[in-house]
Amino acid sequence: DIQMTQSPSTLSASVGDRVTITCRASQSISTWLAWYQQKPGKAPKLLIYKASSLESGVPSRFSGSGSGTEFTLTISSLQPDDFATYYCQQYNSFPFTFGQGTKLEIK
Amino acid sequence: QVELQESGPGLVKPSETLSLTCTVSGGAISSYYWNWIRQPPGKGLEWIGNIYYTGSTNYNPSLKSRVTISVDTSKHQFSLKLSSVTAADTAVYYCTRTLGMEDYFDYWGQGALVTVSS
Numbered sequence: 533d534i535q536m537t538q539s540p541s542t543l544s545a546s547v548g549d550r551v552t553i554t555c556r557a558s559q560s561i562s563t564w565l566a567w568y569q570q571k572p573g574k575a576p577k578l579l580i581y582k583a584s585s586l587e588s589g590v591p592s593r594f595s596g597s598g599s600g601t602e603f604t605l606t607i608s609s610l611q612p613d614d615f616a617t618y619y620c621q622q623y624n625s626f627p628f629t630f631g632q633g634t635k636l637e638i639k
Numbered sequence: 640q641v642e643l644q645e646s647g648p649g650l651v652k653p654s655e656t657l658s659l660t661c662t663v664s665g666g667a668i669s670s671y672y673w674n675w676i677r678q679p680p681g682k683g684l685e686w687i688g689n690i691y692y693t694g695s696t697n698y699n700p701s702l703k704s705r706v707t708i709s710v711d712t713s714k715h716q717f718s719l720k721l722s723s724v725t726a727a728d729t730a731v732y733y734c735t736r737t738l739g740m741e742d743y744f745d746y747w748g749q750g751a752l753v754t755v756s757s
Contacts, residue, residue, distance in 0.1 A: 533700075566743035575733055575747035576684065587745070619684060623741050627699040628686040 534558050534622050538631035544639040549610045553634045555603045555620035564624040567596055567605045570633075571616045579618075580605065610636075641666035643734045643748035651728075651755050657721040661734030661748055664715065668692050672737045673717045674744060675708060677730040685730075689737065690717055697740065724755045 535558035545551050555565065563583035568576035578587045580596035583603055593608040607614055615638050620631040647659035661673065675687040688698035690708045698706050702721070710717040721728060731752050735744040 564741070568744075575750050576744070577747075578743060578745050581743040581745075621684075621743065623737075623743055625741065626697055627701070628741075630684040630686075632683050 533627055534561060534625060534629050536620055536622055536629050536631040538618075538620060538634050540634060541632065542635045542637060544637045545610055546639045547610050547612055549639075551607050551610060551636065553605045553618055553620075553636075555598075555605070555631050557601045557603075557622055557624075560600045561622045561624035563599045564622060565596075565598070565603050566621045566623065567594075568619045568621065569614075569616045570619065576619060641736065641746045643736065643746055645732060645734050645748045645751035647751060647753070649752060649754060651724055651753060652757050653725055653755055654723055657719070657724050657728060657732075657753055657755070659719045659732055659734075659751060659753070660716050661718070662714075662716050663736075668710070668712050668715050668717075672740055672742065673708075673710065674735045674737060675719045676733045676735055676744070677728075678733070678750075679727075679730045687719065687721075687732075689740070691740070726755050729753065729755045 537556045539554045565583045567580040570576040584596045595606050617633045617635045642664045644662045651657045669692040672689045674689040690696045690710050705722045707720040731750040733750045734748040736746040
């Protein structure tokens, strides 16, 4: 299985901050990576696919980059609605695997 | 707008079989892959497996011996069966959609909590 490792596990930030979450794959996955946002009691929501493509309806303050084994999710200016847990997911090969999650907290 | 809705018992006894159904509305069930993902309370996400509308399946090797996913296109539904459950199978189970066999999850159900307990 391809292991996905996110860092940090927890991130404290303020409204207006620029934040970056990193996701590393245990082997190359090209750009077959997605990012999801999950709020308590809700299903994950797709933000980014193919490493850098923004899902329709997702605010442009979210962006993704990377290829191979290292990827980043950046939120350019944090809004109150962005405080949530974020997961990366590889779909290069079966079984699909997720990172352990990064909880974005209000500082 | 595509909507997915999980249904099934919220409580299952140890050693029994967990059964869930996902009903797809607002879109076609053909030409897509339909997945099950689970999330134990307070933990991360685990992909269980998927099925194409033709019935072709792919399973996570960690669960393959206990999992069966099936589809009923006439009812716009697909289902999950997980046998010989233990407390470790307690989780929120999500049904999701992907366009391709190996792809990202663009639509999710709201999730169904299944607790394994006697």
